[in-house]
Amino acid sequence: MKALLIVAHGSRRAASNDEVRALTEIVAERAGDSYDKVSCAFLELADPLIPAAVEGLIQAGADDVTVVPYFLSAGRHVVEDIPAQVAKVNVPAGTRVHIAPYVGGSVSSMADLLLAQADRNSC
Amino acid sequence: MKALLIVAHGSRRAASNDEVRALTEIVAERAGDSYDKVSCAFLELADPLIPAAVEGLIQAGADDVTVVPYFLSAGRHVVEDIPAQVAKVNVPAGTRVHIAPYVGGSVSSMADLLLAQADRNSC
Numbered sequence: 001m002k003a004l005l006i007v008a009h010g011s012r013r014a015a016s017n018d019e020v021r022a023l024t025e026i027v028a029e030r031a032g033d034s035y036d037k038v039s040c041a042f043l044e045l046a047d048p049l050i051p052a053a054v055e056g057l058i059q060a061g062a063d064d065v066t067v068v069p070y071f072l073s074a075g076r077h078v079v080e081d082i083p084a085q086v087a088k089v090n091v092p093a094g095t096r097v098h099i100a101p102y103v104g105g106s107v108s109s110m111a112d113l114l115l116a117q118a119d120r121n122s123c
Numbered sequence: 124m125k126a127l128l129i130v131a132h133g134s135r136r137a138a139s140n141d142e143v144r145a146l147t148e149i150v151a152e153r154a155g156d157s158y159d160k161v162s163c164a165f166l167e168l169a170d171p172l173i174p175a176a177v178e179g180l181i182q183a184g185a186d187d188v189t190v191v192p193y194f195l196s197a198g199r200h201v202v203e204d205i206p207a208q209v210a211k212v213n214v215p216a217g218t219r220v221h222i223a224p225y226v227g228g229s230v231s232s233m234a235d236l237l238l239a240q241a242d243r244n245s246c
Contacts, residue, residue, distance in 0.1 A: 004241050016196040026234040066241045072195060073139040100241045109236050111149040118127050118189045118223045
């Protein structure tokens, strides 16, 4: 069973966390056959936290978990904190938990997206 | 003269600010005839700050400045802080400074991007 875990920073502002949850639902709809389960977790300030989320996926039967950091820059959170949280999980033999590149690392897509946003109706 | 200003949070980590500057160069290359000038600014912690950047663009001849927030969620920074910084600028008559939607607001594109990152070689 393949699972995708979108990891965001987490905010004291509930609406920001809900934005991540809504985005996760859209990713789940689009994942098709690529992932059996798509969920989200937070580095801090909101639930679920990363270790609990990964453990929950494994307990639900996932043997292949891809963690995607929803961050714009390769700062300490991406380079150190997320791997450290993932490393807290006791991963059983035969199960793979890996961390994909952070979204901001897709510079080409981000450049296109910035231009597209600039062209949208501005406020 | 049309200008595009990409606004990021700014970081104490120079490499994160340099990521934004490199992204800005790619946007500039791709802007084609849409924008005469593409530059970046930071909400805090790095230079240039937003008011100085907008004023610099106007002094350089821009009469239409689009500010695009390079942020993932519609938190306080996007909703309050960036508009407040833009509002500090004394905009001359005939010049328009407007704020485009933040990149994270493009949920559909972000969903596709998360799936694409998940499919890339993981580390």
